[in-house]
Amino acid sequence: MERGISEREPIIDVRHVCTRFGQATVHEDVSLAVYRGEVFAIAGGNGCGKSTLLRELLLLQKPSGGTIRLLGYDTAQLTEMQARAIYRRCGVMFQHGALFSSLTVVENVEAPLREHTRLSQALVRDIALIKIALTGFPLASIGKYPNELSGGMRKRVALARAVALDPEVLFLDEPTSGLDPISAAEFDELVQRLKHWFGLTMVIITHDLDTLWRVTDRVAILGNGRVLGIGTMQELSYSDDPIIREYFHGPRGRAAREPVWNRE
Amino acid sequence: MSLHQQANLTVDVSQGVLRCSGNWTVTSLSRLERQICKIKWPEQRAVVWDGSGITALDTCGAVVLYRCLERLRKEGREISWIGLRPEFAELLNLVADQALAIAKMPVDGQPHWVARLGVAVWTKANQAIQAVAFLGASTMAGVQALVSPRTLRWRMLAKSLERDGFHALPIIGLLSFLMGVVIAYQGAEQLRALGANIFIVDLVGIALLREIAPLITAILIAGRSGSAYTAQIGTMRVTEELDAVRTLGISPFQYLVLPKVLALLVALPLLTVYADVLGVLGGMMIAANQLNIEMTEFLSRFEQAIALKHYVIGLVKAPVFAVIIALVGCYQGFQIYGGVDSVGQRTTISVVQSIFLVIVFDALFSIVLNWWGV
Numbered sequence: 001m002e003r004g005i006s007e008r009e010p011i012i013d014v015r016h017v018c019t020r021f022g023q024a025t026v027h028e029d030v031s032l033a034v035y036r037g038e039v040f041a042i043a044g045g046n047g048c049g050k051s052t053l054l055r056e057l058l059l060l061q062k063p064s065g066g067t068i069r070l071l072g073y074d075t076a077q078l079t080e081m082q083a084r085a086i087y088r089r090c091g092v093m094f095q096h097g098a099l100f101s102s103l104t105v106v107e108n109v110e111a112p113l114r115e116h117t118r119l120s121q122a123l124v125r126d127i128a129l130i131k132i133a134l135t136g137f138p139l140a141s142i143g144k145y146p147n148e149l150s151g152g153m154r155k156r157v158a159l160a161r162a163v164a165l166d167p168e169v170l171f172l173d174e175p176t177s178g179l180d181p182i183s184a185a186e187f188d189e190l191v192q193r194l195k196h197w198f199g200l201t202m203v204i205i206t207h208d209l210d211t212l213w214r215v216t217d218r219v220a221i222l223g224n225g226r227v228l229g230i231g232t233m234q235e236l237s238y239s240d241d242p243i244i245r246e247y248f249h250g251p252r253g254r255a256a257r258e259p260v261w262n263r264e
Numbered sequence: 265m266s267l268h269q270q271a272n273l274t275v276d277v278s279q280g281v282l283r284c285s286g287n288w289t290v291t292s293l294s295r296l297e298r299q300i301c302k303i304k305w306p307e308q309r310a311v312v313w314d315g316s317g318i319t320a321l322d323t324c325g326a327v328v329l330y331r332c333l334e335r336l337r338k339e340g341r342e343i344s345w346i347g348l349r350p351e352f353a354e355l356l357n358l359v360a361d362q363a364l365a366i367a368k369m370p371v372d373g374q375p376h377w378v379a380r381l382g383v384a385v386w387t388k389a390n391q392a393i394q395a396v397a398f399l400g401a402s403t404m405a406g407v408q409a410l411v412s413p414r415t416l417r418w419r420m421l422a423k424s425l426e427r428d429g430f431h432a433l434p435i436i437g438l439l440s441f442l443m444g445v446v447i448a449y450q451g452a453e454q455l456r457a458l459g460a461n462i463f464i465v466d467l468v469g470i471a472l473l474r475e476i477a478p479l480i481t482a483i484l485i486a487g488r489s490g491s492a493y494t495a496q497i498g499t500m501r502v503t504e505e506l507d508a509v510r511t512l513g514i515s516p517f518q519y520l521v522l523p524k525v526l527a528l529l530v531a532l533p534l535l536t537v538y539a540d541v542l543g544v545l546g547g548m549m550i551a552a553n554q555l556n557i558e559m560t561e562f563l564s565r566f567e568q569a570i571a572l573k574h575y576v577i578g579l580v581k582a583p584v585f586a587v588i589i590a591l592v593g594c595y596q597g598f599q600i601y602g603g604v605d606s607v608g609q610r611t612t613i614s615v616v617q618s619i620f621l622v623i624v625f626d627a628l629f630s631i632v633l634n635w636w637g638v
Contacts, residue, residue, distance in 0.1 A: 088291070101603025118294040119324070126327050126363075127290075133362040139369045147602030165290055166322035197358060198323075 010069070011036050011169055011201050012057060017066035018225075019052055026052050027063070028225030034203055036168075039195060041204045041212055043247075044222035050205045053222070054173055057203070058092060059083055071168070088116045091162035095174040097154040099146040105157050106132065106142040112164040131160040134197070135190060152183045156190075163194060170194070172204045176211050188214050209252060221247065271296045271325065272317075273303065273332075280308030282332075285317030288325025297328060309341055316347025326352075326359040334363075398595045402525065405517035409526075420523035428489040428524075429531030433538065436484055440539035443476050444468060444546025452554040461555040465562055468547030469570040477539040478578045479626055482585035485532060486618040490593035493524055494614035497597025498607045521594045528586035536582040540575070573638060581629055585622050592618040 010033035019027040026049040034040040042050050055061040056068060059075055068075045071086055078086070099108050109128040113119065119127075132142060135156040146154060155175065162170055175191065176184040188211050194200060206212065212219055213233055220230040223243045229236050237248045269286045271293050276283065286292060313333075318325075336343060345353070374380075409416045451467040497520060500506045509516055544566070551557040557565075596614035600606045 102605035113290070113324075117290055117324075119290075119297055123297055123324075123327065123331075126331070126366075127324050129366045130323060130327060130359055130362045133365055134358075139366060145602065166324065197355065 091167035097158040424527035444543035448550035493593030498600030532586035
């Protein structure tokens with residue numbers, strides 16, 4: 001899908017962002033860039049400000065300093081119309097799905113289409129069904145309400161809703177948290193397939209090391225209010241930073257890495 | 265830039281060629297979608313689709329394209345493609361595969377009306393059983409607390425008393441004062457015409473003590489506290505806090521329901537007395553202002569004219585209303601299941617139901633007391 005922007009122009013450009021809540025500093029100086037077509041992960045321990053950064057990227061929260069450019073626009077100077085247009089070009093899958101509990105599965109996936117387009121009812125339904133089918137959600141259950149679904153199924157619906165409008169950028173917040181290893185692996189594969197089908201740029205917030213090894217092109221690791229390291233997982237695994245070393249060479253880090261080493 | 269170029273489909277009827285052009289994406293398809301049902305399809309058996317003009321294609325565009333193709337295929341046409349980019353062809357195939365899977369999906373229609381009636385009756389009966397079970401469990405918790413008062417949650421009770429009783433004082437005081445003013449104003453007009461000015465005392469006293477004060481207090485508390493009970497218990501249910509309480513071996517009835525019932529049992533009669541006082545005060549001010557009845561005159565007439573029974577009847581109602589409001593509020597809270605949506609729904613039901621029941625019981629009181637000649 002060509003949209004007339006050159007390959008290496010960053011889709012997301014975060015420069016010297018700092019975030020404070022009263023006395024507490026979450027980000028001191030965070031800079032990173034995400035390029036078109038790559039799967040970029042933001043990782044780091046609990047409380048390192050991953051979710052806050054995501055909220056800032058999604059215009060849900062203003063950083064205390066620094067600039068964020070999203071799809072070429074400075075997020076601090078957006079008009080309401082521009083923000084709406086940007087939201088149309090971004091898909092978000094929230095950690096717990098954030099499905100609308102008063103709508104059925106299929107209505108949830110239709111919601112963005114209804115909100116942003118003037119297509120006919122039947123066409124909207126068809127597109128929603130195809131998106132639901134692509135995520136592997138059982139089509140017999142599309143009339144159910146979110147509270148009747150298991151956590152894994154809810155994530156699939158959330159993903160289907162996130163890609164309903166064929167976004168350019170897809171944000172995934174902890175896509176594999178709360179999933180059993182088999183479902184998590186399936187979900188990783190699903191994410192890769194979506195990237196292949198739609199040529200998506202993805203930003204994944206995660207601390208699932210399996211996901212990081214399997215899915216991502218580049219990873220930024222946050223800690224102490226800044227970006228401790230940025231690069232491919234291979235590069236990061238040679239990093240000297242004590243926190244990153246701990247991240248990779250702790251017992252879980254080794255276990256996640258082994259299959260990758262064996263494959264090569 | 266071709267970003268806003270609308271999707272287009274032109275038909276060359278004589279050649280049997282369909283030419284697609286523009287952006288076949290979700291934002292530029294609405295016009296074409298409306299036109300497509302009016303398109304005059306070519307007559308030839310073999311149709312050529314020319315996709316070379318398509319500048320962008322997404323799932324939505326692929327679905328629209330697939331629908332056209334299916335339509336022609338059903339008529340037994342042969343379709344050949346020219347100029348479609350490989351990545352677009354891949355997307356079209358993906359959509360076609362999924363569409364086939366969707367078409368195979370069994371469609372479950374609406375159940376028979378007998379089945380629907382059965383389900384409705386079963387749900388209602390179940391609800392009735394649950395309501396009775398809830399009443400039973402609450403009573404048991406109450407009896408247990410009577411037998412061993414140590415099991416009562418005094419801290420919860422005190423908190424509830426403060427929030428639902430003490431903090432309600434300003435609003436209840438203001439509203440009952442205004443009710444006294446309103447009644448006195450309306451009465452003053454009529455009584456002055458009859459020259460029966462002094463009877464304003466009887467009117468204000470009996471109406472307020474016996475009916476208005478207990479009723480307005482109960483209705484306010486139902487709206488203020490009953491709704492809060494439902495929302496609180498319901499949210500606890502949604503966030504699994506209620507399950508956590510249960511797994512600690514604490515009965516939710518002891519922990520949540522009983523303190524609320526007891527708090528209202530204490531608070532509502534007290535609030536009613538308070539409403540009585542302020543309501544009469546309001547009436548008294550209007551009597552002085554409109555009918556020139558001095559406060560001392562008003563009070564001495566009040567002593568003679570208003571029998572104690574009116575005050576007592578008003579006070580007897582209050583605990584009944586208290587139990588209704590607390591139990592309905594808690595019961596609806598426990599009925600919340602699943603999502604956030606249900607919290608709002610049940611809170612509405614809770615307030616409507618408790619006000620409804622309060623008024624029904626008030627009417628019952630009137631009828632029964634009338635039989636007894638009180």
